[in-house]
Amino acid sequence: xxxxxxxxxxxxxxxxxxxxxxxxxxxxxxxxxxxxxxxxxxxxxxxxxxxxxxxxxxxxxxxxxxxxxxxxxxxxxxxxxxxxxxxxxxxxxxxxxxxxxxxxxxxxxxxxxxxxxxxxxxxxxxxxxxxxxxxxxxxxxxxxxxxxxxxxxxxxxxxxxxxxxxxxxxxxxxxxxxxxxxxxxxxxxxxxxxxxxxxxxxxxxxxxxxxxxxxxxxxxxxxxxxxxxxxxxxxxxxxxxxxxxxxxxxxxxxxxxxxxxxxxxxxxxxxxxxxxxxxxxxxxxxxxxxxxxxxxxxxxxxxxxxxxxxxxxxxxxx
Amino acid sequence: xxxxxxxxxxxxxxxxxxxxxxxxxxxxxxxxxxxxxxxxxxxxxxxxxxxxxxxxxxxxxxxxxxxxxxxxxxxxxxxxxxxxxxxxxxxxxxxxxxxxxxxxxxxxxxxxxxxxxxxxxxxxxxxxxxxxxxx
Ligand SMILES: Cc1ncc(C[n+]2csc(CCOP(=O)(O)OP(=O)(O)O)c2C)c(N)n1
Ligand code: SF4
Ligand code: SF4
Ligand code: SF4
Ligand SMILES: [Mg+2]
Numbered sequence: 407x408x409x410x411x412x413x414x415x416x417x418x419x420x421x422x423x424x425x426x427x428x429x430x431x432x433x434x435x436x437x438x439x440x441x442x443x444x445x446x447x448x449x450x451x452x453x454x455x456x457x458x459x460x461x462x463x464x465x466x467x468x469x470x471x472x473x474x475x476x477x478x479x480x481x482x483x484x485x486x487x488x489x490x491x492x493x494x495x496x497x498x499x500x501x502x503x504x505x506x507x508x509x510x511x512x513x514x515x516x517x518x519x520x521x522x523x524x525x526x527x528x529x530x531x532x533x534x535x536x537x538x539x540x541x542x543x544x545x546x547x548x549x550x551x552x553x554x555x556x557x558x559x560x561x562x563x564x565x566x567x568x569x570x571x572x573x574x575x576x577x578x579x580x581x582x583x584x585x586x587x588x589x590x591x592x593x594x595x596x597x598x599x600x601x602x603x604x605x606x607x608x609x610x611x612x613x614x615x616x617x618x619x620x621x622x623x624x625x626x627x628x629x630x631x632x633x634x635x636x637x638x639x640x641x642x643x644x645x646x647x648x649x650x651x652x653x654x655x656x657x658x659x660x661x662x663x664x665x666x667x668x669x670x671x672x673x674x675x676x677x678x679x680x681x682x683x684x685x686x687x688x689x690x691x692x693x694x695x696x697x698x699x700x701x702x703x704x705x706x707x708x709x710x711x712x713x714x715x716x717x718x719x720x721x722x723x724x
Numbered sequence: 725x726x727x728x729x730x731x732x733x734x735x736x737x738x739x740x741x742x743x744x745x746x747x748x749x750x751x752x753x754x755x756x757x758x759x760x761x762x763x764x765x766x767x768x769x770x771x772x773x774x775x776x777x778x779x780x781x782x783x784x785x786x787x788x789x790x791x792x793x794x795x796x797x798x799x800x801x802x803x804x805x806x807x808x809x810x811x812x813x814x815x816x817x818x819x820x821x822x823x824x825x826x827x828x829x830x831x832x833x834x835x836x837x838x839x840x841x842x843x844x845x846x847x848x849x850x851x852x853x854x855x856x857x858x859x
Pocket of ligand 3: 784788789790791792793794795796811825828829830831835836
């Protein structure tokens with residue numbers, strides 16, 4: 407039986423008994439914790455959670471304290487996926503042997519990793535878990551940078567962003583390569599469910615998380631996590647910047663079921679210009695100089711092309 | 725255990741050490757029990773204080789609030805307290821003063837406004853701005 411919470415509206419959602427405690431040391435305004443709260447609050451089931459090294463892990467497990475009212479495990483940077491896959495496999499084995507009684511409710515197995523842990527360093531471990539078909543949810547907290555070690559670029563960092571290892575200056579516009587498309591890659595594993603979510607679109611996100619919890623097999627969630635420190639906006643603006651991201655279609659919200667059935671789940675009423683999204687974040691401020699301004703048009707064209715592609719995929723059902 | 729975990733250094737931990745969220749074992753699922761009714765362990769971060777991170781603090785105007793819960797939803801520090809679909813106040817031990825709650829509050833004027841940490845609540849409420857854009 408699924409322990410998904412009934413979330414008719416925001417007031418109903420707010421009756422959730424929180425399982426993520428305060429006095430973690432994430433930055434003021436950090437979206438990681440908003441995402442975690444929205445996920446934990448979507449289910450009533452017991453949870454087994456893991457986290458890769460990164461802001462979320464480091465800041466919620468300051469010795470000798472924990473911010474988690476769930477079972478929680480940390481091993482290393484690259485293996486939140488395999489840690490949770492191991493727990494899931496053990497649960498299955500102990501149930502088969504009758505050492506966990508059949509009437510004991512099944513917990514949800516959820517792994518969290520940053521984009522560094524997901525797109526780069528933990529990639530082969532995640533791929534292995536998906537190939538083996540563990541019953542787990544992997545959530546990437548995608549802030550497009552190695553935030554916890556001071557802002558190095560990852561393969562999720564988008565073109566033109568200034569990062570400490572791809573700094574913008576007189577001879578460079580910052581990151582040179584385009585962001586890797588993790589959602590398509592995870593869908594290509596034949597996963598029953600993959601989705602891109604954003605915490606500012608909370609209803610869409612809750613629906614997808616619950617769909618993910620109901621799916622049999624490995625589920626991948628790419629969660630946009632606006633990072634006040636590395637994207638360099640005011641901490642009060644986390645939701646405002648997130649709105650610009652989803653409404654400019656830089657972060658389109660969609661899902662792919664069984665590797666083929668693509669559904670766009672959010673169509674902004676008023677699509678905002680990519681320029682406005684970039685302008686809100688000083689990591690892109692050098693793009694607003696005559697030398698690099700051409701990149702803003704390129705950005706817009708890329709986002710338009712991606713949106714066109716997603717719509718055609720949705721229509722074609724392949 | 726002979727030594728309290730607070731007196732131990734990290735190098736005294738054994739591999740695979742565990743930190744407890746709750747006292748002993750609990751026989752309930754925390755998703756079914758509100759925080760005020762749980763048996764937390766001293767090692768739960770909720771007993772730490774980060775209120776001194778704040779430069780600005782949120783102040784709440786109960787007369788204007790429509791209990792929409794946007795502030796509850798988007799607070800990164802679990803510091804908006806809501807019970808039975810009503811906002812009931814802030815948890816100033818855990819609030820870091822980010823200002824998201826003010827930003828997302830939809831009322832006009834805002835029902836939450838950030839004031840400098842030293843401002844008394846009454847003083848803040850006396851300075852509340854008028855409705856914007858009304859003629
Ligand atoms: C194998 C390994 N390499 C490098 C590190 C150092 N390290 C710790 S956290 C971190 C950055 C994490 O970035 P990301 O996964 O994107 O998470 P974020 O902090 O951005 O949430 C790095 C490089 C490590 N702990 N282990
Ligand atoms: S650096 Fe970014 S991701 Fe890390 S805690 Fe701060 S805001 Fe959150
Ligand atoms: S966002 Fe504003 S109106 Fe809504 S519950 Fe919070 S204080 Fe009240
Ligand atoms: S200022 Fe930030 S941390 Fe404090 S209650 Fe508002 S949203 Fe939460
Ligand atoms: Mg990151």
